[in-house]
Amino acid sequence: xxxxxxxxxxxxxxxxxxxxxxxxxxxxxxxxxxxxxxxxxxxxxxxxxxxxxxxxxxxxxxxxxxxxxxxxxxxxxxxxxxxxxxxxxxxxxxxxxxxxxxxxxxxxxxxxxxxxxxxxxxxxxxxxxxxxxxxxxxxxxxxxxxxxxxxxxxxxxxxxxxxxxxxxxxxxxxxxxxxxxxxxxxxxxxxxxxxxxxxxxxxxxxxxxxxxxxxxxxxxxxxxxxxxxxxxxxxxxxxxxxxxxxxxxxxxxxxxxxxxxxxxx
Amino acid sequence: xxxxxxxxxxxxxxxxxxxxxxxxxxxxxxxxxxxxxxxxxxxxxxxxxxxxxxxxxxxxxxxxxxxxxxxxxxxxxxxxxxxxxxxxxxxxxxxxxxxxxxxxxxxxxxxxxxxxxxxxxxxxxxxxxxxxxxxxxxxxxxxxxxxxxxxxxxxxxxxxxxxxxxxxxxxxxxxxxxxxxxxxxxxxxxxxxxxxxxxxxxxxxxxxxxxxxxxxxxxxxxxxxxxxxxxxxxxxxxxxxxxxxxxxxxxxxxxx
Amino acid sequence: xxxxxxxxxxxxxxxxxxxxxxxxxxxxxxxxxxxxxxxxxxxxxxxxxxxxxxxxxxxxxxxxxxxxxxxxxxxxxxxxxxxxxxxxxxxxxxxxxxxxxxxxxxxxxxxxxxxxxxxxxxxxxxxxxxxxxxxxxxxxxxxxxxxxxxxxxxxxxxxxxxxxxxxxxxxxxxxxxxxxxxxxxxxxxxxxxxxxxxxxxxxxxxxxxxxxxx
Ligand SMILES: Nc1ncnc2c1ncn2[C@@H]1O[C@H](COP(=O)(O)OP(=O)(O)OP(=O)(O)O)[C@@H](O)[C@H]1O
Ligand SMILES: [Mg+2]
Numbered sequence: 001x002x003x004x005x006x007x008x009x010x011x012x013x014x015x016x017x018x019x020x021x022x023x024x025x026x027x028x029x030x031x032x033x034x035x036x037x038x039x040x041x042x043x044x045x046x047x048x049x050x051x052x053x054x055x056x057x058x059x060x061x062x063x064x065x066x067x068x069x070x071x072x073x074x075x076x077x078x079x080x081x082x083x084x085x086x087x088x089x090x091x092x093x094x095x096x097x098x099x100x101x102x103x104x105x106x107x108x109x110x111x112x113x114x115x116x117x118x119x120x121x122x123x124x125x126x127x128x129x130x131x132x133x134x135x136x137x138x139x140x141x142x143x144x145x146x147x148x149x150x151x152x153x154x155x156x157x158x159x160x161x162x163x164x165x166x167x168x169x170x171x172x173x174x175x176x177x178x179x180x181x182x183x184x185x186x187x188x189x190x191x192x193x194x195x196x197x198x199x200x201x202x203x204x205x206x207x208x209x210x211x212x213x214x215x216x217x218x219x220x221x222x223x224x225x226x227x228x229x230x231x232x233x234x235x236x237x238x239x240x241x242x243x244x245x246x247x248x249x250x251x252x253x254x255x256x257x258x259x260x261x262x263x264x265x
Numbered sequence: 266x267x268x269x270x271x272x273x274x275x276x277x278x279x280x281x282x283x284x285x286x287x288x289x290x291x292x293x294x295x296x297x298x299x300x301x302x303x304x305x306x307x308x309x310x311x312x313x314x315x316x317x318x319x320x321x322x323x324x325x326x327x328x329x330x331x332x333x334x335x336x337x338x339x340x341x342x343x344x345x346x347x348x349x350x351x352x353x354x355x356x357x358x359x360x361x362x363x364x365x366x367x368x369x370x371x372x373x374x375x376x377x378x379x380x381x382x383x384x385x386x387x388x389x390x391x392x393x394x395x396x397x398x399x400x401x402x403x404x405x406x407x408x409x410x411x412x413x414x415x416x417x418x419x420x421x422x423x424x425x426x427x428x429x430x431x432x433x434x435x436x437x438x439x440x441x442x443x444x445x446x447x448x449x450x451x452x453x454x455x456x457x458x459x460x461x462x463x464x465x466x467x468x469x470x471x472x473x474x475x476x477x478x479x480x481x482x483x484x485x486x487x488x489x490x491x492x493x494x495x496x497x498x499x500x501x502x503x504x505x506x507x508x509x510x511x512x513x514x515x516x517x518x519x520x521x
Numbered sequence: 522x523x524x525x526x527x528x529x530x531x532x533x534x535x536x537x538x539x540x541x542x543x544x545x546x547x548x549x550x551x552x553x554x555x556x557x558x559x560x561x562x563x564x565x566x567x568x569x570x571x572x573x574x575x576x577x578x579x580x581x582x583x584x585x586x587x588x589x590x591x592x593x594x595x596x597x598x599x600x601x602x603x604x605x606x607x608x609x610x611x612x613x614x615x616x617x618x619x620x621x622x623x624x625x626x627x628x629x630x631x632x633x634x635x636x637x638x639x640x641x642x643x644x645x646x647x648x649x650x651x652x653x654x655x656x657x658x659x660x661x662x663x664x665x666x667x668x669x670x671x672x673x674x675x676x677x678x679x680x681x682x683x684x685x686x687x688x689x690x691x692x693x694x695x696x697x698x699x700x701x702x703x704x705x706x707x708x709x710x711x712x713x714x715x716x717x718x719x720x721x722x723x724x725x726x727x728x729x730x731x732x733x734x735x
Contacts, residue, residue: 006636008351011347012347013347018564018565021563029571039598043598112671112714114678114689116678116681117678117688117710120689120692124702206583206584209583209585233594234594237590241586244582244583245581245582248580248582348645352640352643358641360641368635368652368653379642380643384643429642
C-alpha cells in the first residue's frame with residue numbers, strides 16, 4: 001500500500017505511539033475475547049459435544065458432501081453464466097438494434113434484481129406458467145440469469161479494453177472478421193478479465209448457498225441439517241463458514257495473483 | 266574549505282545545510298555523501314542527468330523522504346523528524362513541484378490561503394487579501410476564483426509559486442518547475458522565478474532551463490549518481506566544466 | 522387492474538420494510554467500513570490484522586450464513602435481538618466489508634503528489650487529512666459507495682429467508698395466496714428498479730455537483 005507516501009514515515013515519537021496503540025488495542029481485543037469466551041462458557045458452548053461437527057468424522061463427511069455439491073453447482077453455473085454472459089455482451093456490443101436493445105434490457109434488469117427474488121421467481125413463478133424443473137436446476141438457472149448479467153458487463157469491459165489497433169492489425173493480415181474475434185480479441189479479453197471473473201466466481205459460490213432455500217443439498221443446507229440434528233446452530237454454521245471462507249479466499253487469492261501477473265507483463 | 270566541510274557542525278549563516286547525507290531506496294543507493302549548504306539570499310541551481318538524485322535531494326531537505334544517515338540543519342539546528350515541529354519547519358520551506366500539485370477541489374485563492382489560515386499564521390480575510398496580492402504579482406488576478414482544472418499548466422505553476430510564497434518561506438525548493446509545461450508557457454514561469462531570485466529569495470532549483478541558471482544562479486551544483494561532483498559559479502561551470510560527466514551533460518543539453 | 526390494487530398494499534408495506542432494513546444497515550456499514558479502512562492504514566499492526574480478518578472473513582461468507590448465525594445462533598448464547606435488528610446488523614456487517622474496500626481504494630487513489638504538496642506546505646497530518654485527502658477522496662468514493670448502497674438494498678431480500686417480510690418476502694407471500702406471479706413479481710421488480718434508479722440518479726447528481734472543474 002502506498003500509505004507511506006500519503007503519510008509521513010513514522011519518526012521515533014510516532015513509532016512509540018504506534019507501539020502503545022498496538023499494546024492498548026491488543027489488550028482491548030484480548031479483553032473482548034475473554035468476555036465472549038466467558039459468555040460462551042457460561043452458556044455451556046464449550047462442552048466438547050457442542051463442537052462435534054468439527055471432529056466427528058460422520059458430520060465432517062456430511063458437510064464435505066455438501067461442499068462437493070456446492071462446487072458442482074458452481075462449476076455448472078459458471079459455464080452456463082459465462083455462455084449467457086458472452087451472448088449478452090456480444091448483443092450489447094452489436095451494432096444491430098434488434099440484438100443490442102434487448103441485451104441492454106436483460107443486463108440492466110437482472111443486475112437490478114435481488115438474487116432471492118430471482119430464485120423465488122424460478123421456484124414459484126415459472127411452475128405456474130408450466131415450467132418446472134428439479135431443485136438443482138432451479139438453483140443453476142437462477143444463478144445463470146443473475147451472474148450472466150454480471151459476466152456480460154465484465155466481458156464487455158474486457159472486449160472494449162482491447163486496443164482497436166490489434167483488431168485492425170488482425171483484419172489487415174487478411175483474417176476474416178469472425179476469426180479476428182475468436183483468435184485475437186476473445187482470448188485477450190478472457191485473459192484480461194480473469195481477475196474480475198474470479199471475483200464473480202466468489203459471488204457465484206456465495207449465491208449457491210441459496211440451495212438452503214431451493215432445497216439443494218449443498219454446503220449451507222447440509223449445515224442446516226447438522227444444526228437441526230444436533231441442536232448446535234453456532235457450531236454447524238461456523239463449520240460451513242470456515243469452508244466457505246477457505247474456498248473463497250483461495251479463489252480470490254488466485255484472482256489477485258493473476259492480476260499481478262497481468263500487471264507485470 | 267574541505268576541512269571546514271568535514272567538521273560535524275553547521276557553518277555560519279547557512280539557511281539549509283546537508284552533511285554527509287546518505288539515502289537508499291532498497292538496494293539502490295540514491296544519495297552518497299552529499300554535502301551542501303545554502304546561504305541566505307542565495308540561488309543554487311542543481312543540475313545532473315536523470316536519476317542522479319536531484320529530486321531526492323530536495324525531498325530529503327523537507328523530509329518528504331527520511332534520510333539513512335548524515336544530518337540536515339536548518340539555521341544551525343537539525344531539522345525535526347516528525348509531528349508539529351516538522352510541520353512548522355516545512356511551513357518555512359516552500360516547495361514547488363514539477364506536476365504543480367495544486368488542490369483540485371480548491372480555487373486558486375483557496376489553494377494559497379489554506380496553509381496560512383490552517384497554521385494560524387493569518388486570519389482568513391487577511392490571508393485572502395494577501396493571496397490576491399500574490400496572484401497579482403504572478404499576473405493571475407482574473408483567475409483568482411478558478412479551480413486548477415480550469416487553468417493552463419503555466420498558470421497552475423504560477424499559482425503553486427504563489428502558494429509557496431504565502432507562507433513567507435525562508436527558502437523555496439523548486440523541482441523541475443517547467444519540465445511539465447508546453448514551451449510557450451515556460452517563460453512566464455521562469456520570469457517569475459527570476460524575479461524572486463533577484464528579490465533575494467533563498468532558492469534551490471532543479472531545472473534544465475540553462476537561461477535561468479546562467480542569469481539567476483549564484484552557484485551551480487552538479488550531481489551524478491547520487492554524488493555532488495562539481496560545485497562552481499555559473500560562468501565557469503558553463504564555459505569550463507571541470508568533470509568529464511559535466512562536460513558530457515552540458516554537451517547533451519546545449520545541443521538539443 | 523383489480524389484481525394490481527389488491528396486491529399493492531402488501532407489497533408497498535414490503536417495500537417499506539426493505540428500506541427500513543437497508544438504510545440503517547447501510548449507515549452501519551459506512552461507520553464500520555470506514556473504521557476498518559482506517560484500521561487497515563493505521564500502521565497499528567493489531568488493528569490492521571483485525572481489519573483484514575473482518576474484511577476477508579465476512580466478505581467471503583455467504584450473507585445468508587451470517588444472517589442465520591445472528592438469528593438462530595445468538596439466542597443459543599443468550600443474546601435475544603429483535604429479528605429486524607439482527608438482520609440490520611448482519612447486513613451492515615456484510616456491506617461494511619465493501620464500504621471498507623471502497624474507502625481504501627478511494628484513499629489509495631488520491632494523487633500522492635497533491636498530498637505531498639499539502640505536507641510540504643506545513644499542514645499537520647490532521648489538516649492534510651481533513652482539508653485535502655478526504656475532500657478529494659470522498660468525491661471519488663461516491664460512485665462505488667452508491668453501488669454498495671444498491672447492493673445493500675438487494676441483499677436485504679435475504680431477510681425473507683430468516684422470516685422478515687420485506688419486499689421479496691411479501692412478493693412470495695402474495696404469490697402464494699393469490700397465485701398471480703406476473704402481478705407479484707412485476708410489482709416487486711418495479712420497486713427494486715425504482716430504488717436502483719433513484720440511488721443511481723442521486724449518485725450521478727452529487728458527483729456532478731462536486732466536480733472540480735470551472
Ligand atoms: N520512491 C522511490 N522508490 C524507489 N526508488 C526511487 C524512488 N524515488 C526515486 N528513486 C530512484 O532514485 C534514483 C534517483 O531519483 P531522483 O528522482 O532523485 O532522480 P532525479 O535526478 O530527480 O531524476 P530526474 O531528472 O529524472 O527527475 C533513481 O534511480 C530513481 O529510480
Ligand atoms: Mg527529478
